[in-house]
Amino acid sequence: DAGVIQSPRHEVTEMGQEVTLRCKPISGHDYLFWYRQTMMRGLELLIYFNNNVPIDDSGMPEDRFSAKMPNASFSTLKIQPSEPRDSAVYFCASSSPARQLLNTEAFFGQGTRLTVV
Amino acid sequence: AQKVTQAQTEISVVEKEDVTLDCVYETRDTTYYLFWYKQPPSGELVFLIRRNSFDEQNEISGRYSWNFQKSTSSFNFTITASQVVDSAVYFCALSEATSYGKLTFGQGTILTVHP
Numbered sequence: 001d002a003g004v005i006q007s008p009r010h011e012v013t014e015m016g017q018e019v020t021l022r023c024k025p026i027s028g029h030d031y032l033f034w035y036r037q038t039m040m041r042g043l044e045l046l047i048y049f050n051n052n053v054p055i056d057d058s059g060m061p062e063d064r065f066s067a068k069m070p071n072a073s074f075s076t077l078k079i080q081p082s083e084p085r086d087s088a089v090y091f092c093a094s095s096s097p098a099r100q101l102l103n104t105e106a107f108f109g110q111g112t113r114l115t116v117v
Numbered sequence: 118a119q120k121v122t123q124a125q126t127e128i129s130v131v132e133k134e135d136v137t138l139d140c141v142y143e144t145r146d147t148t149y150y151l152f153w154y155k156q157p158p159s160g161e162l163v164f165l166i167r168r169n170s171f172d173e174q175n176e177i178s179g180r181y182s183w184n185f186q187k188s189t190s191s192f193n194f195t196i197t198a199s200q201v202v203d204s205a206v207y208f209c210a211l212s213e214a215t216s217y218g219k220l221t222f223g224q225g226t227i228l229t230v231h232p
Binding site: 031033035042043044045048056089091093094095105106107108109110111113 | 152154160161162164167208212218219220221222223224225
């Protein structure tokens with residue numbers, strides 16, 4: 001398996017523009033997570049899905065942020081409009097349920113480094 | 118609420134020294150899971166180990182070892198005979214029982230191993 005795939009790896013955009021980050025989870029994993037990493041706040045969970053359904057979005061910072069998972073193999077995180085303080089590394093991760101015995105830890109993608117100028 | 122504390126912000130050692138990274142956690146759950154992840158300079162997050170709350174056996178994997186003590190809510194990580202390639206940020210994390218991916222991370226410890 002290719003692992004969790006995120007695109008783009010780097011994104012530079014101007015303040016006010018819409019940004020869309022993409023994630024393809026590992027096949028067979030039915031949990032998908034979006035994390036954000038900043039110097040100030042470290043790694044924090046933004047939202048997660050189970051079987052394509054959003055379960056907890058309490059970490060989403062503002063209404064400018066939205067996430068979707070239209071099918072089991074694709075998710076997006078959108079920021080509209082973007083602001084300089086959104087600059088961070090955004091990670092996507094996937095896992096299988098804890099009741100399963102094999103390979104159930106969360107596997108992370110390479111991350112998308114977002115810079116909003 | 119869950120909380121993970123890594124009190125050591127940065128550690129600097131010389132190659133071949135042993136180094137221990139501390140992790141203390143807080144949770145009200147009786148069943149939970151503890152993790153260590155490594156983030157090398159390239160930026161990806163690499164899974165190192167998972168431990169469940171019912172398994173307090175220490176674990177050794179090559180030069181890596183982990184000490185889980187439920188009585189002190191600690192899950193410490195030791196690298197024996199450190200190498201330059203061990204230089205990275207190391208994160209301790211805690212998850213609830215239902216999903217390994219809903220992680221609460223510590224702030225991370227930056228480990229620098231000098232030749």
